[in-house]
Structures are given as structure tokens and as C-alpha cells.
Amino acid sequence: MISRVSTSTDRPWRALLPVAVVLGVMAFGLTSSGYVVTVIGFAAIYGIFCTGLNFFMGYTGQASFGQNAFAALGGYGTAILCGNHYWDPLAAFLVSMVFAGLVAYLVGLPTLKLRGHYLAMATFALGLITYEISIEWNGLTQGYMGISGIPPLGVWKFELANEKQMLVALTLLMLLGVWISVRLRDSRFGRALRAIAGSEPAARALGIDVARYKLAAFVIAALYASAAGSLFAHFVGFISPEVFGAAMVIQSFTMLFLGGIGTTWGPIVGAIMVLMLPEFLRGLKELQDVVYSMALIALLIFAPKGLAGLGSLFARRPKAPVPTPSGAPARAIAK
Amino acid sequence: MALLSVNDLTMRFGGLVANDRIGFDVEEGAIFAVIGPNGAGKTTLFNAISGALTPTSGEVRFDGQIITGRPQHAVAGAGLVRTYQLVQLFADLSVRDNVAVGFHRVSRGGVFAALFRPGWARAQEAHVAEKTRDLLEFVGLSGVADMPAGKLPYGQQRLLEVARALAAEPRLLLLDEPAAGLNTQETAALADVIERINGRGVTVLLVEHDMSLVMKVARRIVVIDFGRKIAEGSPAEIKVHPDVLAAYLGGTEAVADDGAEPAHA
Amino acid sequence: MPDAVQFIQSLVNGVGVGLIYGLVGIGFCVIYNASGIVNFAQGVFVMLGGMACEVLLRKFHLPLPIAFLIAVPFVALVGLLMEVLVVRPMWNRGSPLFAIILATLATQIMIERITILTVDEQPHTFQEFTLGGPLKIGAIAIPYQLFWIVGCGALMVGLLWLFFTRTRAGRALRACSQNREAAALLGIPVGAMLLLSFALSAALGAVAGILVTPMQAIAFNSGTPFGVSGFIAAIIGGFGNAAGALAGGILLGVLQAVAIVLLGAGFKNVAALTALLFVLFLFPSGLFAGLKPKAH
Numbered sequence: 004m005i006s007r008v009s010t011s012t013d014r015p016w017r018a019l020l021p022v023a024v025v026l027g028v029m030a031f032g033l034t035s036s037g038y039v040v041t042v043i044g045f046a047a048i049y050g051i052f053c054t055g056l057n058f059f060m061g062y063t064g065q066a067s068f069g070q071n072a073f074a075a076l077g078g079y080g081t082a083i084l085c086g087n088h089y090w091d092p093l094a095a096f097l098v099s100m101v102f103a104g105l106v107a108y109l110v111g112l113p114t115l116k117l118r119g120h121y122l123a124m125a126t127f128a129l130g131l132i133t134y135e136i137s138i139e140w141n142g143l144t145q146g147y148m149g150i151s152g153i154p155p156l157g158v159w160k161f162e163l164a165n166e167k168q169m170l171v172a173l174t175l176l177m178l179l180g181v182w183i184s185v186r187l188r189d190s191r192f193g194r195a196l197r198a199i200a201g202s203e204p205a206a207r208a209l210g211i212d213v214a215r216y217k218l219a220a221f222v223i224a225a226l227y228a229s230a231a232g233s234l235f236a237h238f239v240g241f242i243s244p245e246v247f248g249a250a251m252v253i254q255s256f257t258m259l260f261l262g263g264i265g266t267t268w269g270p271i272v273g274a275i276m277v278l279m280l281p282e283f284l285r286g287l288k289e290l291q292d293v294v295y296s297m298a299l300i301a302l303l304i305f306a307p308k309g310l311a312g313l314g315s316l317f318a319r320r321p322k323a324p325v326p327t328p329s330g331a332p333a334r335a336i337a338k
Numbered sequence: 339m340a341l342l343s344v345n346d347l348t349m350r351f352g353g354l355v356a357n358d359r360i361g362f363d364v365e366e367g368a369i370f371a372v373i374g375p376n377g378a379g380k381t382t383l384f385n386a387i388s389g390a391l392t393p394t395s396g397e398v399r400f401d402g403q404i405i406t407g408r409p410q411h412a413v414a415g416a417g418l419v420r421t422y423q424l425v426q427l428f429a430d431l432s433v434r435d436n437v438a439v440g441f442h443r444v445s446r447g448g449v450f451a452a453l454f455r456p457g458w459a460r461a462q463e464a465h466v467a468e469k470t471r472d473l474l475e476f477v478g479l480s481g482v483a484d485m486p487a488g489k490l491p492y493g494q495q496r497l498l499e500v501a502r503a504l505a506a507e508p509r510l511l512l513l514d515e516p517a518a519g520l521n522t523q524e525t526a527a528l529a530d531v532i533e534r535i536n537g538r539g540v541t542v543l544l545v546e547h548d549m550s551l552v553m554k555v556a557r558r559i560v561v562i563d564f565g566r567k568i569a570e571g572s573p574a575e576i577k578v579h580p581d582v583l584a585a586y587l588g589g590t591e592a593v594a595d596d597g598a599e600p601a602h603a
Numbered sequence: 604m605p606d607a608v609q610f611i612q613s614l615v616n617g618v619g620v621g622l623i624y625g626l627v628g629i630g631f632c633v634i635y636n637a638s639g640i641v642n643f644a645q646g647v648f649v650m651l652g653g654m655a656c657e658v659l660l661r662k663f664h665l666p667l668p669i670a671f672l673i674a675v676p677f678v679a680l681v682g683l684l685m686e687v688l689v690v691r692p693m694w695n696r697g698s699p700l701f702a703i704i705l706a707t708l709a710t711q712i713m714i715e716r717i718t719i720l721t722v723d724e725q726p727h728t729f730q731e732f733t734l735g736g737p738l739k740i741g742a743i744a745i746p747y748q749l750f751w752i753v754g755c756g757a758l759m760v761g762l763l764w765l766f767f768t769r770t771r772a773g774r775a776l777r778a779c780s781q782n783r784e785a786a787a788l789l790g791i792p793v794g795a796m797l798l799l800s801f802a803l804s805a806a807l808g809a810v811a812g813i814l815v816t817p818m819q820a821i822a823f824n825s826g827t828p829f830g831v832s833g834f835i836a837a838i839i840g841g842f843g844n845a846a847g848a849l850a851g852g853i854l855l856g857v858l859q860a861v862a863i864v865l866l867g868a869g870f871k872n873v874a875a876l877t878a879l880l881f882v883l884f885l886f887p888s889g890l891f892a893g894l895k896p897k898a899h
Contacts, residue, residue: 066701068708113884120641123704124834125883127643131827132876139869183453190452190463191445198439201428205499208388208422209506210414210443219449249827253712256705289720296713303706304692307699 021268028275029174033167040166046275047173048234051180053258053270055227061265062188063220064200065115066122068252069129073225075137075247076103077232082150082242083143092237093158100229107225111218130252137244149243156237169238176234177271180227185267187223196220250292257299260307339402341366341541342387342418342510347396349382349565356382358565359396364510364543369536371556372545373576375585379565381423384514384545388420389413400510415443419508423515425495429488433479433498436487437470440505469505477501477531493524500531510541517548529554553577561585608742613860619749619818621856622756623649626811627833628840628848629763630804635842636780637800640690643704644711646830648808650823651678653816654718655809657727667732675809682805685710686798694797711826718823726820752814756849759810763845772799828872832859835879838886 032043052074059065080099084090090098114125137144144150156163156172163169187193195216198206203213236242254277262273277295340363349357356379364370374380385391387398389410397406405413414420428436445466451459474480477497482490487498496516503511513532517525525548532555536542546552552559552573559576561569563585569576576582627645634642655677659670689710693703736747767773778786779796787793811829812821819825833848835855840847855875862874 066704068705114880117883119700120704121883123643123701124641124831125880127708128831128876128879131831132873132880135870135872135876139873186455187449187452190459191442191447191466192449192452194435194439195442197431197435198428198442201431202426204390204422205426205428205502206439207410208414208420208426209440209502210411210419211439212409212411223449249708250712253709256709290716292716293713293720296709296716299709300689300706300713303698303702303709304689304696307702 021266021272025268025271025275028279029170032170040170042278043275044166044170044173044238045235046271046278047170047177048231048238049255049258049274049278050177050271051234052228052231053255053262053274054177054180054184055224055231056255056259057264057266057270058184058187058196058227059220059224060259061269062193062200063196063217065217065220067126067221067224068123069126069131069133070224070228070255071247071249071251072129072133073103073107073228074232074235074251075130075133075244076106077229078236078242078247079137079144079150079232080229081233081236082153085236086150086153091158092154092156096230096233099233100226103225103229103232104222107222108218111221115214115217115221127252130247130249134244134248137247144244147244149241149246150236151241153236153240153242155240156234173234173238176230180230181267181271188267192216192219250295253292253299254295257295257302260299260302340364341368341401342543343399344383344387345397345399347383347386347398348394349379349386349391350394355565357386357393357562360562360565360567361396362560362567362570364541366509366541367536367539369532369542369555369557370544371552371559372543372562373547373549373552373559374562376547378562380545380547380562381514383562384420384512387543388418388512414506417443417507417509418512419443419503419506419510420512421499421503421514421516423518425492425499427487427495427499427502430486432484433474433487433490434470434483436498437473437502437505438466440473440502441466441469443506473501473504476504476534478527493520493527496520496524496528497531500528500535504535504540508540510543511535513542513544513546515547516544517546517551522550525551609864610861612743613864614857615743615745615749617857617860618853619746619752619856620815620859621836621853622752622849623811623815623829623852624832624836624855625840625849625852626756626759626807626814627829628836628852629760629845630807630811631833631837632840632842632845632848633776633804633807634800635837637776638690638694638797639783640694640700640703640707641834642690642801642804643707643830644685644714644826645804645808645833646826646828647711647714648678648682648805648826649812649815649829649833650718650821650826651681651714652809652812653821653825654722654727654812654823656813657729657816657821658722660729661727671813674813675806678809678812679802679806681714682801682803683798685805686801690801691794691797711830715823715826722823724823726822726825728816728820731817746818748814748817752818755810755814759807760845760849763807772796776800828875831872831879832856832875835875835882838879838882 028043028046032040052070056067056070059067059070077099080102081092081095084095084098085092110129114122114129117125138146140146154162156169163172188197195206195211198209198211199213199216206213232247235246258273258277259270260273261276262271263269342364344363345361347357347360348355360383372380372383382391386393386406389405389408389412392407397404399405400413400416400418403416405416405418428439431439445462447459447462471480471483474483477500479494479498479501482494487495490498496519500513500516516528516532520528529551532542532544544552544556556573559571559573560567561576561579561582568581568585569579571579627649630645630648631641634640634645652674655674656667656670659665659673660667665673685707689706690703693706731746731748732751733747737744738747767777775786775791776796776799778789778791779793783793786796815821832855833852836852837848839851839854840849855878858878859871859875863871866874
């Protein structure tokens, strides 16, 4: 259903194009000021989130509608530890990630046994539960009010003084996230995940413990989500339940489908496009979420492989070895 | 000791007895075939052996170990690797990557190895790449290594599935109706591949409908009908076995020695 | 510890809201039976029904029956549009299941945001259908609206039963749920049935929303809890079985009411969602197994 992993060796310029776009946008951010910097910072954060989502959905072929839950864990973890308890940002970042990974592991064990609608509803419920708890557990989360005054990103005494330093840090972290995803994908581990996406029975027949690998992909996606949540908290300095609500699910899926699910740079390119577009269409600000939803529906109907999929329409086809007419599994019976 | 031994295997679905106390031994190095008319219970037997189904009673021993009731990936891990009647490829992956996945069982390394690529992991990847090339050569798919597997014609998909299974270095290769959907030439090519696989020291068990293939490659044959084993012997013995003739003639099929196809009725 | 009166009172409240969940659950079943799709935007119909009725009452000063008669067809129309514009194109293209689910979810978000833009973000409510009350039995108070919910709920189920057993369209819809391919071969317009199921299901949700709004104020985002609760009701009822969904809804409503007494009102949604997860974990593939969803 989803075309994965174009081989990056045969046409290097095609693989480099998205890299150039991404780096170009980040460089543009550094020469600009104010709101543009903020938007590009968001793109980097969402790019990290979507790279994790892509791991679970694009490479492993599974569906989760509740990754916002893990972003909320990261965001609130950082907000509470740094904002209220004055922890070192890096320590809070890592502890939140470990916690989110642990929750993903424990929740994933029973959840990933489900299929179809049940899996979709159960993962969706995870996001809703986290959302409800973040509203209702006033003592910890300050409910609808949210938590403000979260310090900027930093390590020990060194704090990132301004938005541009922050943007550089976010870009580097995003690139690190992408690099890790590529390393993981192009390995024995990643091959097993992509095999599961292709055919679970066949993966099983080759000795792949399908349940274990799915769980691993789920946990990895949760780690990315938690990291993105923590970075959001530092970047904005404020979080509330709405930040990690159901709209986040729709927004991140729009990014993933726009950029191209199952591709390396698709999640990043999608995040940049989705976040930049409203800036160019200021009049639509009010309608932002309506436009995202409509765009997502349109993409799901007309271009389920995203813009990367549309691109392959124009790409030259690889030289095909004269396929016999019985290309389809025609049940030919010898005469 | 036999490599695979099936003892008193019974598989019941509600009132239906699909396999009734079936038993046979597959010796190491054999090409062994299970045949029978449509609906005789071949596929059920196959699934029970490969771990996709847990038999109602009886046991399957592989290399002396009882494997009944183990999850399928564990059965595969023990060295008993199967293919599917309807080809199950990783359609979006390249032909090359399909085979590379096959090495899962005989390689190691998880997230840590993927991320930090220690020396042994890089050596292993190089080894996998090299062996993948060899296997594609072996089944004659080198020319299409970069194609998405789903784009291959059906006959080549079948060969790819076999190559992928071979990558797992099985001690016993289970082939579920490998000739299904293939034309005469493709079947002949497949027979050749099966014999060469066996030549590499891999024991082969095939469950098959296509007589031409079975009579050509199998050294020993078990015939089942209505869930029961009715005969076992060499191809020459099976061809003249009265119960087998009755089962096939009583149905719509005929045992023939010249590669003629049984009618799919 | 809460006393006996509190418990009985919570049971009464639970039955009321549980019937609403049951109606939403039936809505899930109607679409699922016709199409094999679980419409994740089911709850939004409840919100739209309540909201549309409230706007008609407040802005246009219409009498309640008229507002009801306009609001329900309006929501049914939204259901039709959703089928034509979102579900059908994906259905025709053979989109994977999760893509269709995602699209229905996106539709829900879109409708919620449009509601914010056209109405506002505030919770809204209107008077009970019959003023006065509640009816006091000892220390236990039964709001009059509860009788409306029970009465209308029973009426809806009765009408549905008549529809499915006594009309051609209803019987055709049931045939689709048995076997879509066979139904198509018999000349039943399966596409039209899908359309009908969305309209019917949306109308059911709208009625539920109008019934519940006097008891629980409705805001733009009130749909999701109702949707999730309706889904749980449908699961408990065995998906596809209207009476079962109704019973499942009541069970869930009562459980939730008890949870409110024990844990406080804030965590009632958390309790319901956790219940959902446990139901799912306990029946990992079970309850759908009897029916055959379209394999993607």
C-alpha cells in the first residue's frame, strides 16, 4: 500500500533534493527574524515527531492514532521537571523520554495485539486518556491553564540565549533524528520492520518475532514523540492540554501524507510545508485546522503516497526485464 | 534419526477431521512429497507442521525436539522454513531486500548494532549482501535485483520466495504447492531449482498437487485422502499402488507418469 | 463513602446517559453493517444535533418540535455529505482501512472547527422538554428529561426495528450486512445502502444529542466522549446488534455514574476510556470475528 525506500544510490540528486530543501529552509530561518524563526522551529519539532510516526507507520506499516499521548508525556515531563523542580533540561529531556518509552512498552504489549478498528480505537483512546488526565490532574498539570515559564533549552550553566541559537539546536537535533532513523532502517532491524509491513505471515515464516518488532517500532516512535514534546515545551515556554490534543494527530498525519509516508525526508518536508503554508495565506489563519483537515482528506483520497508518490509519476521507470504477460497471478494450468 | 517426524497427527475443526492420525518420517537429505486430491487435508497438515496451526493431538518432532504448539517464528528459528501457496512477498521491497530479510534467522543484531555499526555488524552486512547476490544468481534473478518484488511476473515471484527461504539456511525447507499457478516451463525450472537446493544439503518437504513435479523430484511420497494416509513409498511404488489409483480415479484426477496435469475440477 | 441514596441516584442518571450511548452505539452498528467501516466521527453527529437545535431555539426562537424537525434532517444531510465526499471516494479506490478511519477522524476535527467558527467555543444547553421536575421518590430525584430519553429511545429502537423488518430498504440494508457481494448480485444497490446508512446513523446521533443537551451542556468538542462511549456500547453489545448496543450503553452509563460518585466528575471520561481499553484487551479480536469486515 505504501511505497517505501527508494534506493538512494541510483539517483543521488533525487535523494539530495529534499536535504537541500530542508537545509535551505533552516538557513532561511537563520537570516530571518521573529515569527518566521518560530514557524521554522515548529517545523523542526514536528519533523522529529513525524519521523517517529513514520517509523511506526511508514516502515513497519502499523497505525497509531495516539502518538500525541507520548508527545504530551515528554512535554509535561519537561514542563514539570524544569518549570517546577528546576531540573537540568537535558536530564528532564532524557528522563521524560525514558518514561514515555516505558509507558509505550507497557501499553503497547496488549494494544499491539489488536487489529483493524480495534487497534485504531485503542491507540486513539491512549491520546484521549492522556488529554483528559492533563486537563483533570490539576495539581500536576494546572489543567486547562497549562504550565508556563518553562526555561529555554540548555545544558548545565549554558542556556540558549535567543531564538536563533534555539533554531540551530533544533535543526541539529532534527538531523540527528533523521540520521538515526536512516541507520535503523538500513539494517537487519529495519529490514525486519519493513518485512512486517509487507507480509506478517512471511515475516513469521522467516523467524521474525513480529510482535516484538512491532513493539520496538512503537517504542521508538514514542521516544521521538517525547523528544518533540520536550523540545516544544522549551521552545515555546508554555504548554497546555490543547497543544497535544486530537488536532495534533490530524496535523501530524497531514504532514506525513503530504511529505510522503515511508520516505526519509517526507516527514520533515511535510512538516515544513504544513507549517509554512498558513504564513503565506494569512487570511486563512482562522481556518487553519479546517484547511488541514480538508487537505488531509484530499491527500488520503487522491495522493495516499504523498507528494513523493506524485513525484514518482514523473520519474523514469527502472528498466524492466521483459515481464511475461502472466504478470498477474493468473492461475495458468499447463496444457 | 529422522530429521522430521510426524506422529499420530490429528487436526479437528469442530466436527470435521481434516487430518486423522497421520504419521511419517522425513530423513535428512530427502526430497519428500505429500500428495493427495483436492480437499484431502494437505494444506492443513502443512500448517500444523510449520506451526501456523496447533494440532488437536499428536506431535511433530524436528531434529528430536517437539515443535508442536510453538509459535511459528520459533519453529522457523529452529530451522524449519516454509513458503506459501499464494506467494507472500514483501511487495514494496526490492528483490534484493526480500532475500536480505531472509537472513534474519542466521544473523543477529538489533537497535544497538543498527545505530553504532560495530565491526562485526558491518562484516555481517557485507556477508549478507554477498550471499544475497549468490542466491539471486542461484535462482536466476540477478537481472531483476533492484525491481520491487511485487512487479515481478508470477513465476519469478515463486522463485524469489524460494530464494528468500533459502537465505534463512533452513535444515528443512517446506514448500506449499510450489507449482500452483505456474506454466509447464516455469514448473520445470522450479523442479530444477528444487533438485539443486537438495544438492546443497537441504532437506525438502513439498506438499503438492502437481503430479509432474512430484514424480520428477520426490524420492519418497506420502499420499493422503480424506485426511488419512493411504500410502507411502517411492514414486514407482505410488504410481501402481491400488489405493492411490482408486483415490485419484475415484475423484476427478489421474495419476500419470508423463507429466500430464491433473485436472483442476 | 457514598450512601445508598447517592448510589441509586447515580444509577438513575447512568441509565439516562447510557441510553444515549446506546443510541450512538446503534449508529456505529448501522454504518458498520452496511460498509464494514467504523465511522470515528460518529460522536460529532451528537454534538451537531444538540448544537443545531440550541441555535434554532436561541437565535430563531423556534418552538422545540420545529427545531427538532429541522435539526435532525440537517445532521442527516451532513452524514450524507460525509459519505459522498469522504467515504465513497476512498471506498471506490479501495483505500486501506486505516486511511478511511483517519479520514473520518479528520472530518470530525473539521466539523468541530467549523462549529467554533460559526457558533462559538462555549458549552450550550437548553431547557428540558417538559419544565418542572424533578420527580421526587423519597430522596431520589428523577429529572423529567430522563422520561423523554427513555421514551424517545424506546420509540427510536421500535422505529428502527420496523424499518429493518418491514420495509424494503431496511431489508436490503440487512442483506448488505450479511453479505455485500451477494446483496449486489441480487440487485440491491449497495452504494445507495451505504448512503442510507450514513444518513440514518447521523439522524440517530442527532436525536441522541438533542435529548441529552438539556442534561449535559454541549460544546464543539463534546462529540468525542459520546463517540467513544457509543463505540464501547457497540462492542459490549456485540457490534451489529441494536438491542445489544442499547444494553451495552446502559451498562456503561451506570458504570460511569458509579465512577463519578467514587472518583469525582472530572475523571469520568478517563474511566470510560480505560474501560474501553480493558474491553478491547479482553476481546482482542473476538467480538468482530463473527462478522466479516472488508479485508484491506
